[in-house]
Amino acid sequence: MIIPHSRPMVGAVEARAVASVIGSSLLAQSEKVMEFERMFAEFIGVKGAVAVNSGTAALHLALLGLGIGRGDEVIVPSFVCTALVNAVRYTGADVRVVDVVEQDGNISPEATAGAINKKTKAIIVPHMFGYPADLRDLLALGVPIIEDCAHSVGAKYASRIVGSFGILSVFSFYATKMMTTGEGGMVVSNNVNLLKKIKGLREYDNNKRYALRYNYKTTDFQAAMGIVQLRKLPDMILKRKRIASLYNKGLEDCPISLPLETKGTSPVYYRYVIKSRRKNAFIDYLRQRGICCASPVFIPLHKYVNQDRCPVTERLMREAVSIPIYPSLKRSQVNIVIDTIRGFYGRS
Numbered sequence: 033m034i035i036p037h038s039r040p041m042v043g044a045v046e047a048r049a050v051a052s053v054i055g056s057s058l059l060a061q062s063e064k065v066m067e068f069e070r071m072f073a074e075f076i077g078v079k080g081a082v083a084v085n086s087g088t089a090a091l092h093l094a095l096l097g098l099g100i101g102r103g104d105e106v107i108v109p110s111f112v113c114t115a116l117v118n119a120v121r122y123t124g125a126d127v128r129v130v131d132v133v134e135q136d137g138n139i140s141p142e143a144t145a146g147a148i149n150k151k152t153k154a155i156i157v158p159h160m161f162g163y164p165a166d167l168r169d170l171l172a173l174g175v176p177i178i179e180d181c182a183h184s185v186g187a188k189y190a191s192r193i194v195g196s197f198g199i200l201s202v203f204s205f206y207a208t209k210m211m212t213t214g215e216g217g218m219v220v221s222n223n224v225n226l227l228k229k230i231k232g233l234r235e236y237d238n239n240k241r242y243a244l245r246y247n248y249k250t251t252d253f254q255a256a257m258g259i260v261q262l263r264k265l266p267d268m269i270l271k272r273k274r275i276a277s278l279y280n281k282g283l284e285d286c287p288i289s290l291p292l293e294t295k296g297t298s299p300v301y302y303r304y305v306i307k308s309r310r311k312n313a314f315i316d317y318l319r320q321r322g323i324c325c326a327s328p329v330f331i332p333l334h335k336y337v338n339q340d341r342c343p344v345t346e347r348l349m350r351e352a353v354s355i356p357i358y359p360s361l362k363r364s365q366v367n368i369v370i371d372t373i374r375g376f377y378g379r380s
């Protein structure tokens with residue numbers, strides 16, 4: 033039996049919620065979308081939320097909300113997916129890629145400080161793999177922060193859920209994320225003017241004079257699914273945490289580094305990323321035994337956009353392996369993963 037790398041936890045409740053929207057004939061930008069936005073804003077603890085059709089769209093609208101465009105620079109970390117570069121480039125602004133910290137792969141406040149100049153208009157801060165970034169040091173830099181919570185919905189920093197620290201925060205509900213609507217995204221903020229502007233940009237049909245707008249709207253069946261997933265989220269996070277603690281115990285004496293929780297944070301274990309000196313052999317060995325592991329980042333952004341070297345990112349690219357973790361992973365499967373990794377390292 034194959035143990036996949038990731039798996040959404042969806043089923044009969046989501047199916048019923050989606051079916052009832054289809055039965056209602058109110059398919060898009062209707063009550064369910066507004067209900068999802070209200071619930072989501074309440075969960076994060078912010079004044080409002082705008083639902084969109086992807087995390088990338090959420091990033092694009094957040095940048096436009098801040099008035100970012102040609103001639104501006106936006107700082108992004110190197111160890112993350114290319115969606116960040118695309119969103120910045122949609123606006124015409126330039127990306128400036130900086131290195132990350134070794135422990136959790138999050139953006140380095142020191143490297144960020146060194147990259148700030150007169151053109152810098154924002155920093156996009158992903159909380160990688162569900163581990164909150166160093167928000168205190170990043171906020172102290174005095175540049176607007178867009179939190180990218182695509183991995184980290186429900187994670188806490190200083191006892192508060194992430195997504196309310198930045199001026200704007202974005203989320204993704206793509207199939208492999210913490211909670212899913214198939215595709216989907218959300219922008220949240222405490223700034224009602226920004227929310228209003230972003231809501232306006234989301235649809236093309238509410239301007240009297242010509243201005244560039246987008247169609248980033250989502251559907252009511254996705255929202256209905258999102259509502260169910262948000263209700264399930266605390267339980268799904270708990271299940272991920274339980275699996276992480278089984279891995280922590282079971283792999284403790286193997287010659288790999290395990291993910292560490294930074295003091296004052298509560299990660300949600302979107303990914304369980306270990307570091308192995310024998311990454312490729314490790315992935316092959318597990319794959320041959322039916323366990324799917326993955327590189328958590330496919331291409332480092334500094335290479336993608338041809339910028340300066342990022343030594344920490346390059347080390348992580350060589351060593352980081354994401355092993356299966358998701359709410360529906362059974363305890364017996366967790367034990368198989370642990371035993372197989374122990375086997376790879378010759379431990380019984």
Ligand SMILES: *Cc1c(COP(=O)(O)O)cnc(C)c1O
Nearest residue numbers: 086087088115158182204205206
């Ligand atoms: C998935 C992801 C995105 C993009 O979200 P989509 O919904 O796939 O467009 C952006 N940032 C991070 C950190 C992500 O993991």
